[in-house]
Amino acid sequence: MATATLPRTRTKKLTPHHEKVEILRAAVFHTPRNPFSDATALATFTDGALAICAGRIAACGDYIAVRAQYPDAMVRDLRGGCILPGLIDTHVHFPQLRITGGLGHSLPDWLDMVALPEETRMADPARARAVAREFVHGLASHGTTTALVFGAHFAEATAELFEAASRRGLRLISGLVLSDRLLSPCLLQTTDAAWRDSTSLIERYHGTGRLSYAVTPRFAASASEPMLEVCQTLLRENPSLIFTTHINENLAEIEQVTLLFPQASDYLAVYEKYDLIGRRSVLAHSVHTDAAQLARLAAQNACIAHCPCSNAALGSGIFPMRRHLDSQVRFALGTDIGAGTGFGLLKEALQAYLLQRIAPEPITLSAAQMLWLATRAGAEALSLEEETGDFTVGKAADLVYFRPSPGTTLHAVLANTDEPERILAALLTLAGPDSVGEVRVEGDTVFEGTP
Ligand SMILES: [Zn+2]
Numbered sequence: 001m002a003t004a005t006l007p008r009t010r011t012k013k014l015t016p017h018h019e020k021v022e023i024l025r026a027a028v029f030h031t032p033r034n035p036f037s038d039a040t041a042l043a044t045f046t047d048g049a050l051a052i053c054a055g056r057i058a059a060c061g062d063y064i065a066v067r068a069q070y071p072d073a074m075v076r077d078l079r080g081g082c083i084l085p086g087l088i089d090t091h092v093h094f095p096q097l098r099i100t101g102g103l104g105h106s107l108p109d110w111l112d113m114v115a116l117p118e119e120t121r122m123a124d125p126a127r128a129r130a131v132a133r134e135f136v137h138g139l140a141s142h143g144t145t146t147a148l149v150f151g152a153h154f155a156e157a158t159a160e161l162f163e164a165a166s167r168r169g170l171r172l173i174s175g176l177v178l179s180d181r182l183l184s185p186c187l188l189q190t191t192d193a194a195w196r197d198s199t200s201l202i203e204r205y206h207g208t209g210r211l212s213y214a215v216t217p218r219f220a221a222s223a224s225e226p227m228l229e230v231c232q233t234l235l236r237e238n239p240s241l242i243f244t245t246h247i248n249e250n251l252a253e254i255e256q257v258t259l260l261f262p263q264a265s266d267y268l269a270v271y272e273k274y275d276l277i278g279r280r281s282v283l284a285h286s287v288h289t290d291a292a293q294l295a296r297l298a299a300q301n302a303c304i305a306h307c308p309c310s311n312a313a314l315g316s317g318i319f320p321m322r323r324h325l326d327s328q329v330r331f332a333l334g335t336d337i338g339a340g341t342g343f344g345l346l347k348e349a350l351q352a353y354l355l356q357r358i359a360p361e362p363i364t365l366s367a368a369q370m371l372w373l374a375t376r377a378g379a380e381a382l383s384l385e386e387e388t389g390d391f392t393v394g395k396a397a398d399l400v401y402f403r404p405s406p407g408t409t410l411h412a413v414l415a416n417t418d419e420p421e422r423i424l425a426a427l428l429t430l431a432g433p434d435s436v437g438e439v440r441v442e443g444d445t446v447f448e449g450t451p
Helices: 063-069 094-099 107-123 125-141 155-168 191-205 225-237 251-260 267-272 291-299 308-313 321-327 345-357 367-374 376-381 409-414 420-430
Strands: 021-030 043-053 056-062 074-085 087-093 144-150 171-175 211-217 242-247 281-285 303-306 330-333 399-402 436-441 444-448
Touching (some): 021 056, 074 420, 087 303, 087 330, 094 125, 094 144, 094 155, 125 144, 144 376, 144 436, 155 191, 171 242, 191 211, 191 225, 291 321, 303 376, 330 367, 345 367, 345 420, 367 376, 409 420
Parallel strands (some): 171 211, 211 242, 303 330
Antiparallel strands (some): 399 436, 436 444
């Protein structure tokens, strides 16, 4: 039986005298507080700086003040660009990278015709290794430093993902995807194999470096009650694991779950029966969640991974953000590759903004709220808010530096405004992977853009 050990939260380090301090000078934005409840939550420093020592944030503020605090530090002048906390993706599927862009489907036929056939190919470890490399590169090159990732239905392929993330230095939470019915036979496990392979991966990777493990049944429809019981057992044996799955994405899917679990009062109740819902649960989509389920999600402090590009691409519906806010259900962003349209979390935040403008109960998200959803909200979803998600002193130096290239629209906009909210909104609207200059996790560079 696995023992859980988890150095997930680090104590704040004092700056040792022998450690060098590095200062990055640029416009700096972060949301150490929640802008949905605090109008002053956005911290902005247009001539700002981050001081980094031993992989941790030593200071964050106006350049002059940070420089005065560390007069001997080496300074990198990155003015003209912007530094944000490393982006956090709370829902993305590793085996689906190569089918991204399969448009023209709704969830059930997209699964049958596009996604699941590709997922069966992960039985080949060589292919899985290649896709894992492409996947971690996709995350890092878009400024994503932390991700909660659906692994493969195969233990070896899932191990390849952990290995690739470890080599790259990304903060990654993933798990073997569990299913024992309704999918193609090669994607199914017995409950014994599910427990055994999950336990082996947990022992190997959970709490190792920047990796941790998530119990990941694909969704209720493909998991029988005995398989959900295996998930319950794994979480009881290892209370520091994350639990992640899908919920209330598509109306046909919900009807199928209702037929498969006639005793359950609703979709959420299927998971609740096995104690799977709580502070460490991340449930993707929640597009069609009713008031009763929202009230229970809030009471249990569960978190939703909101994936607006995927929801629109598959025609699943518009996320009822207003109802989630009114019910006090937490949510963060997920790209949901391959149903989603790319690895960019800022694009995901923009899509959330666009869809909420025209939702039946509309909301106009502020730039601060969009940044929060792409960073600190994700850290809270994954119980990593003591470690990452903003630039509070002592946290890991997880960051993305955006450097707009001359000649781009983003460059033209940023060169002509000093107003912090407008700079941030322009970044959220226009910054694609071409403007990612550098990405760091705990101070270590995990991606450098071409100059
Ligand atoms: Zn998904």
